[in-house]
Amino acid sequence: TDGFPEELAERVQRRSATFGASSVLFYEQPIEMVRAEGAYMYGADGRRYLDVYNNVPSVGHCHPRVVEAISRQAAAINIHTRYLTRIVETYSERLLATFPAPLSNLVMTCTGSESNDLAMRIARTGSGAEGFIVTEAAYHGNTALVTEISPSALKTRKPAAFVRTVPAPAGDDDPSTVGARFAADVEAAIADLNREGLGVAALVVDSIFSSDGIYADPAGFLRPAVEAVRRAGGVFIADEVQPGFGRTGSGLWGFSRHGVVPDIVTMGKPMGNGFPMGGVVTRPELLEKFCAETGYFNTFGGNPVAAAAGLAVLDVIADEGLTENAATVGFHLAEGLRALKDRHAAIGGVRGAGLFIGLDFIAPEGGGPDTQLATHVINEMKKNGILIGAAGKYGATLKIRPPLCFSKADADQVVETLSGILGNR
Numbered sequence: 001t002d003g004f005p006e007e008l009a010e011r012v013q014r015r016s017a018t019f020g021a022s023s024v025l026f027y028e029q030p031i032e033m034v035r036a037e038g039a040y041m042y043g044a045d046g047r048r049y050l051d052v053y054n055n056v057p058s059v060g061h062c063h064p065r066v067v068e069a070i071s072r073q074a075a076a077i078n079i080h081t082r083y084l085t086r087i088v089e090t091y092s093e094r095l096l097a098t099f100p101a102p103l104s105n106l107v108m109t110c111t112g113s114e115s116n117d118l119a120m121r122i123a124r125t126g127s128g129a130e131g132f133i134v135t136e137a138a139y140h141g142n143t144a145l146v147t148e149i150s151p152s153a154l155k156t157r158k159p160a161a162f163v164r165t166v167p168a169p170a171g172d173d174d175p176s177t178v179g180a181r182f183a184a185d186v187e188a189a190i191a192d193l194n195r196e197g198l199g200v201a202a203l204v205v206d207s208i209f210s211s212d213g214i215y216a217d218p219a220g221f222l223r224p225a226v227e228a229v230r231r232a233g234g235v236f237i238a239d240e241v242q243p244g245f246g247r248t249g250s251g252l253w254g255f256s257r258h259g260v261v262p263d264i265v266t267m268g269k270p271m272g273n274g275f276p277m278g279g280v281v282t283r284p285e286l287l288e289k290f291c292a293e294t295g296y297f298n299t300f301g302g303n304p305v306a307a308a309a310g311l312a313v314l315d316v317i318a319d320e321g322l323t324e325n326a327a328t329v330g331f332h333l334a335e336g337l338r339a340l341k342d343r344h345a346a347i348g349g350v351r352g353a354g355l356f357i358g359l360d361f362i363a364p365e366g367g368g369p370d371t372q373l374a375t376h377v378i379n380e381m382k383k384n385g386i387l388i389g390a391a392g393k394y395g396a397t398l399k400i401r402p403p404l405c406f407s408k409a410d411a412d413q414v415v416e417t418l419s420g421i422l423g424n425r
């Protein structure tokens with residue numbers, strides 16, 4: 001089909017024969033990628049693509065310091081966690097030093113899903129309750145337990161009986177009442193869980209509401225809901241898999257924008273800049289209670305190579321001022337996109353924090369979310385050498401989430417290209 005090399009079309013088919021229904025690729029005409037550097041990826045077609053989507057290589061694709069740290073440690077020793085290894089001790093203390101007091105214990109895992117699975121189990125032993133509250137289009141991972149609190153991954157049924165969903169803040173929520181509205185919904189969910197005799201173990205929130213459509217403001221709106229859960233005997237789990245490690249542009253953690261200290265924090269994706277690693281940070285008494293009831297062992301979690309990757313990531317974020325870069329470039333980009341909104345009726349809203357921005361497409365004359373236009377824009381952006389994705393309940397929100405080394409010039413390129421694609425829409 002129009003200009004797509006036959007050889008690639010054949011490979012796509014063979015791949016889908018191998019992976020079956022689980023084969024998912026981006027784009028109508030998928031790209032073969034061969035290398036990457038900073039905010040750019042390079043295709044086998046010889047083209048350079050600006051990456052506005054990937055938050056895993058968060059400090060920049062193939063960052064030389066991370067690559068060097070991984071290689072050096074892999075050549076020295078890589079073993080599970082039941083020996084003393086200096087780099088693992090150094091890393092865990094460095095990471096914990098970035099969290100507010102009572103959060104002083106770390107369990108290392110390999111993925112965000114594992115982290116949330118463990119967090120849910122810790123919340124249950126800690127609270128003695130069974131129920132969980134999450135947002136309507138949340139995604140928290142892929143284990144059997146975590147899938148139940150990931151409504152966006154459940155295509156044909158509702159979450160399990162121990163889960164209640166609440167609407168995420170929406171673009172048209174009044175900023176002065178959104179906190180109270182969210183808390184009221186959480187309170188209703190608590191009452192319902194109590195009626196069923198389940199009680200509330202935890203409220204689990206991605207503090208930037210990534211898969212719900214990216215809702216960051218007003219800072220602080222999470223607080224009343226967290227207080228309501230604690231009054232009911234539950235804990236607050238902040239899923240920092242998406243906002244964590246500097247992306248929001250104010251400190252390392254998304255929850256800090258809301259002026260709350262979680263009981264449990266879960267991490268993944270950007271933690272090792274592509275090296276698979278995750279973690280759970282919590283209060284010692286919660287972990288103690290859990291470990292007294294259930295042994296926990298993770299063969300690969302906290303291995304020395306992961307610690308080396310994680311340590312290099314923390315160093316690069318600090319040395320290259322990436323949190324500050326997320327704030328300044330994110331602000332510049334959001335300003336550019338808001339200026340576009342004034343010129344293009346198809347853009348409904350622009351919101352976010354740091355280098356995590358959501359931009360809604362709306363159909364003409366109150367037609368609601370425009371999923372088709374979002375898909376069109378994503379494919380046209382690719383033709384123009386820019387990689388970007390969608391989020392939200394309807395997939396009509398552009399998910400703007402580049403590596404944190406993104407420059408103002410990169411941001412300008414995104415704005416100009418988007419403007420050209422929208423034309424007179």
Ligand code: PMP
Nearest residue numbers: 111112113139140141206241268
């Ligand atoms: N939590 C959030 C908010 C996520 O976005 C994801 C992954 N998209 C996960 C958890 C799960 O992480 P992983 O894929 O590493 O298991």
